[in-house]
Amino acid sequence: MTKAERTRQFIIEKSAPLFNIKGYESTSLSDIQEATKLTKGAIYGNFSDKNELAIAAYNFNCSYAIGLINKAVAKAATAREALIAYPNYYAKNWQTVFKTGGCPLMNAAVEADDHLHYLRDSVRNGMKRFMETLQLTIERGQANNEFKAKANSEEYAALIYSIMEGNIMLAKIMNDPKYFQIAARHIESIIERELSV
Template sequence: MPKKSERTRQRVVEAANRLFYHKGYNQTSFSDVVEAAGVPRGNIYYYFKTKDEILEAAIHYRTERISQMLENWSGSYRTPIQRLHRFLDILTNSADAIMRYGCPMGTLNTELGKDQGELQEQAENLFKVFESWLTDQFAELGYAGRAHELALRLMSQGQGISVMAHVHNDPGFLRREKERLAAWLDQLAEGKDECA
């Protein structure tokens, strides 16, 4: 069982992670994190001296959760096409959050990319975890020479769908576009290499 200090630190990171997604990094103050975590301000300074340090911890937390999720999928789904379809399910499983806040990885990277390049480089790792895993799935599916290209295509399509569904607040669009991507994956699995 984690020590009380580890649990307190984790509570701060989880609260900050939610706030950075819901409000944005730049719109979230240190005081917001203090209030959401329910931890005295002085205690937070024991773990984090700056908001940037909290963001770094939140990115690390997200990265670990994504890595664990992908590892679980690799163990739970027998074939690469099943795993790729599970990846697509993120869109519909997260539809409510996407409608309200957009994609958590995309919005953070876009926000930081405007004028906080060093922080954005850290946030980019969230995409790289998926990118690497998806590349492995496409390679196993038989597209080793183009696996990375296909991984980027799938991720970019998913990001575009998330943005447009968020902008138009249209879960129907999100579902339809997800099904279109699913059909493209099935074509690839059948050896019909057509563009999305």
């Protein structure tokens, strides 16, 4: 990695939490300068504008979040355990989730849907990546005869993702981790009653 690439990565890593906590529109150049201790010129020497940095920060936040979930899921021996590991990660790590501003995919989605259209494609891609991971897990369970072959893996992945995102929002706004446990129970119920053979 060149010095310029290291500087660019440093700016992304330092500004990514700001964007997730304060919002993509509300995070100012001054906030980014304070976090990085770099001048405006140094920041704009690496990014054409705040929007380009915001997209890079979102992609970093998204990849980081998906990476944490994938680590939790990778420890599972079965597809069933892997699907349950997803909500259990949030139930076990809720304090960190709250401290870092909640789910970066959902946070960016709210802004991108309403008015920050330049973020929309990146957010869609992040959500697709997350749902594809769930879909592949379900399909692995179908291949291993854990889950019903006729179950629509794409629909169940979207349902599980929606349950989690909704409960992450509730947990964060209500400042109450019980919503993570509610999501975990409902996802487990879906697995047992609708997916399992």
